[in-house]
Amino acid sequence: MNKDERQRRLKELVKVQKQKEMLEHAKLQEKTVREAFEEAFGDEIEYEMLDTNETRLILEDMGETFPIAFWNRIDWADSSVNRMEINEKDISRIPLLLKEKGFNSSSPIYVFWGYDDYPCVKTRLTTELLIKFDEIIWLGSDMYYYCPVQKYIIEFFHDDSINIGWITNRND
Incomplete structure (x- = not known):
């Protein structure tokens, strides 16, 4: 094997190793989220873990729907976004508040x-998911x-604020 062939082979091996590491990291992230959900909710809620591509699509959709401030939160100052701040004691009322705004x-x-880079979790908005948010927020x-x-x-921000947001151009 000449020098060029060895370099090419080394690059291939490094690429394969990086792919393995990325896959192992993704598996670990999924395991961490799954364990957090199992510990917090047991069988109380149904959920599905999304793969990396599905997660990316959901995050892209959210980023295209809601303006994001440079400090990585919803840009609540943007005029296209409606915002309702919620106290933690009122968190179980979120489904009712959403219904009042015309949401299902x-x-x-x-x-x-x-x-x-944890995977997204697909589920339904339930009282259990809301009142036990603090049992899964530690992931980020x-x-x-x-x-x-x-x-x-619904944004649970690290400053302890809880906000519901929707886009102004909805018929509300």
């Missing part, structure tokens, strides 16, 4: 965290429940 809270939602400093069908989002 039975549509699928996606749970994801800021500042990491911020957490989001996003409904791409209804175009609303």
Whole structure:
């Protein structure tokens, strides 16, 4: 094997190794999320882990729907976004508040965290998911429940604020 062939082969081996590492990292991230959900909810809620590509599509959709501020949260100052701030004690009222705004809270939602590459979790907005949010938020400093069908989002930000957001051009 000449020098060029060895270099090419080395590059191939490095590429394969990086792919293996990425796959192992993704598996570890999925395992961490699954364990957090099992510990927090047991059999109380149904959920599905998304793969890397599905997660990317959901995050891209959210980023195209809602303006994101440079510090990685919803840009609540943007005039296209409606915002309702919620106290933690009122968190179980979120489905009712969404209904009052014309949303159907039975549509699928996606749970994801800021500042990491955990997979999204597809589930439904339930009282259990809401009142036990603090048992899964530790995966990231911020957490989001996003409904791409209804175009609303619930943001659990690291400053302890909880916000419901939706886009102004909806008929509300």
